[in-house]
Amino acid sequence: AQGADTVTLLDYGAGNVRSVRNAIKSLGFNIKDVQTPEDILNADSLIFPGVGAFAAAMDVLNKNGMAEALCAYIENDRPFLGICLGLQLLFESSEEKGLVKGLGLIPGVVGRFDSSNGIRVPHIGWNALQITKGSGILNDVAEQHVYFVHSYRAVPSTDNKEWISSTCNYGDNFIASVRRGNVHAVQFHPEKSGGKKVIVISICWSFNTGKVLAFEVIHNKASYKIQRDTKGKASGLAKRVIACLDVRANDKGDLVVTKGDQYDVREHTKENEVRNLGKPVELAQQYYKDGADEVSFLNITGFRDFPLGDLPMLQVLRYTSENVFVPLTVGGGIRDFTDGSGRHYSSLEVASEYFRSGADKVSIGSDAVYAAEAFLRTGVKTGKSSLEQISRVYGNQAVVVSIDPHRVYLKNPKDVDFKAVRVANPGPNGEEYVWYQCTVNGGREDRPIGAYELAKAVEELGAGEILLNCIDCDGQGKGFDIDLIKLVSDAVTIPVIASSGAGTEKHFSEVFRKTNASAALAAGIFHRKEVPIQSVKEHLLKESIEVRT
Numbered sequence: 373a374q375g376a377d378t379v380t381l382l383d384y385g386a387g388n389v390r391s392v393r394n395a396i397k398s399l400g401f402n403i404k405d406v407q408t409p410e411d412i413l414n415a416d417s418l419i420f421p422g423v424g425a426f427a428a429a430m431d432v433l434n435k436n437g438m439a440e441a442l443c444a445y446i447e448n449d450r451p452f453l454g455i456c457l458g459l460q461l462l463f464e465s466s467e468e469k470g471l472v473k474g475l476g477l478i479p480g481v482v483g484r485f486d487s488s489n490g491i492r493v494p495h496i497g498w499n500a501l502q503i504t505k506g507s508g509i510l511n512d513v514a515e516q517h518v519y520f521v522h523s524y525r526a527v528p529s530t531d532n533k534e535w536i537s538s539t540c541n542y543g544d545n546f547i548a549s550v551r552r553g554n555v556h557a558v559q560f561h562p563e564k565s566g567g568k569k570v571i572v573i574s575i576c577w578s579f580n581t582g583k584v585l586a587f588e589v590i591h592n593k594a595s596y597k598i599q600r601d602t603k604g605k606a607s608g609l610a611k612r613v614i615a616c617l618d619v620r621a622n623d624k625g626d627l628v629v630t631k632g633d634q635y636d637v638r639e640h641t642k643e644n645e646v647r648n649l650g651k652p653v654e655l656a657q658q659y660y661k662d663g664a665d666e667v668s669f670l671n672i673t674g675f676r677d678f679p680l681g682d683l684p685m686l687q688v689l690r691y692t693s694e695n696v697f698v699p700l701t702v703g704g705g706i707r708d709f710t711d712g713s714g715r716h717y718s719s720l721e722v723a724s725e726y727f728r729s730g731a732d733k734v735s736i737g738s739d740a741v742y743a744a745e746a747f748l749r750t751g752v753k754t755g756k757s758s759l760e761q762i763s764r765v766y767g768n769q770a771v772v773v774s775i776d777p778h779r780v781y782l783k784n785p786k787d788v789d790f791k792a793v794r795v796a797n798p799g800p801n802g803e804e805y806v807w808y809q810c811t812v813n814g815g816r817e818d819r820p821i822g823a824y825e826l827a828k829a830v831e832e833l834g835a836g837e838i839l840l841n842c843i844d845c846d847g848q849g850k851g852f853d854i855d856l857i858k859l860v861s862d863a864v865t866i867p868v869i870a871s872s873g874a875g876t877e878k879h880f881s882e883v884f885r886k887t888n889a890s891a892a893l894a895a896g897i898f899h900r901k902e903v904p905i906q907s908v909k910e911h912l913l914k915e916s917i918e919v920r921t
């Protein structure tokens with residue numbers, strides 16, 4: 373037996389379970405990794421965090437005899453917690469790649485969300501639960517938002533009814549958690565749902581009837597007390613508030629958080645040094661404590677310095693993921709690369725290293741522009757672009773495309789082949805229209821493609837989310853570019869993160885009221901401590917916009 377303070381972890385090596393490990397460790401548990409099917413059968417409590425694709429996961433489980441051991445363990449009603457794909461794999465099959473057989477313990481087929489229901493797919497963000505089966509501890513989670521990120525889900529039926537402990541409403545009602553005896557699984561991510569409270573609740577809830585008395589162990593080690601939130605009770609999908617850290621080495625070679633004005637990050641002094649607004653790990657932790665729903669790191673010189681040569685950036689991710697329990701995105705320099713010695717690195721290797729170091733999502737800028745241009749030119753999906761390769765292996769929900777457009781004003785929308793819109797405020801020469809020209813290499817080079825065309829193309833190529841910047845608004849504090857965000861968020865069915873220009877709390881409510889953005893991101897106002905994240909959230913609540921509190 374493993375001992376009461378040890379949790380057995382089934383990591384079949386398909387993706388990032390670093391955050392689950394960090395969460396378990398932060399509660400004071402030791403982790404025993406499953407090496408053989410016997411380790412599963414001998415476990416006293418087992419956590420199965422599934423990441424990646426359903427078919428690939430089943431392949432690995434079937435090949436090394438884990439599937440059989442897992443079924444036996446669960447059928448014997450041993451303490452079990454499955455997370456995300458770790459829930460889906462318990463069902464009979466999934467439609468993820470054709471029809472693939474699962475472990476077959478729960479009746480039902482895992483299917484894709486239907487975006488024709490007017491929802492954005494993937495389902496990314498903080499959502500509320502509806503409890504269907506009484507469970508003291510789960511009821512406490514129900515007061516809060518929990519973090520989901522997935523495109524596939526199982527739906528309730530008369531055959532699986534007795535398993536369901538909670539559902540979530542997104543387009544339709546899907547299964548958010550199941551429970552039978554000591555066996556539990558959740559579609560949401562307790563390890564990314566904002567800290568000890570949700571992790572502890574999920575693990576306690578899972579193991580409180582288990583033989584290891586983990587509940588007591590956790591209780592002592594984390595000295596955890598359940599507190600009920602009374603205001604800001606969760607009822608649906610929350611709008612996200614994201615803190616962004618533009619990171620690069622300064623002239624001394626130290627990695628710093630910097631912030632530009634319209635992408636210019638240098639001080640306008642004689643020395644012309646890189647603006648330094650703090651240390652990446654410290655700031656990320658601060659924003660997590662302040663209530664950021666996600667933290668994004670953009671390695672803004674990644675386009676010229678190969679990121680795997682940039683070990684400090686990977687180190688930043690490793691340290692940050694140790695105690696920041698919300699999703700982390702990292703971008704910059706994701707592309708194929710051949711180094712000085714002729715060694716070739718694929719973009720997939722670069723992304724994998726980011727995931728292994730603690731990223732939940734990667735963000736692609738320049739390389740996605742080239743991929744979209746090629747796709748629009750040829751009409752062919754080669755499957756070879758970084759965007760296509762990474763989303764095929766890690767899933768769409770793990771790939772963000774970051775767009776860096778700037779305005780080009782027009783007298784007549786017919787003057788260009790790109791989508792132009794009428795602007796709320798005319799241009800410098802009274803122009804009434806604008807098109808949004810995309811750029812690469814941190815805004816340094818214009819490309820012959822508009823933000824609208826790019827967004828639609830990258831959705832088609834497998835992007836799961838769009839991070840929509842605007843060079844004209846960046847660092848200006850005058851509000852988001854509503855025309856641009858409306859244009860893009862109405863053009864695609866994946867979530868869009870509005871970015872660039874936030875200066876006050878009101879800019880956040882404005883962007884959520886006037887556009888279909890799912891999240892809003894800011895940098896400068898948080899770094900300069902002008903507007904705390906908490907007051908953005910309070911303002912949104914006051915405006916009746918649902919947020920995670």
Ligand code: 1PR
Pocket residue numbers: 616617618631632634635636637670671672673674675703704705706735736737738739774775776812813814815841842845846847848849871872873874893894895896897
């Ligand atoms: O092209 O794949 O290597 O990715 C490079 C990434 O780095 C892209 O996501 C690109 O947006 C970003 N980037 C490159 N250069 C800069 C720069 O500022 N010189 N930063 C840069 C982009 C914009 C936002 C910023 C918001 C909010 N920064 O990230 O945080 O505009 O700012 P605000 O709230 O202060 O207005 P690749």
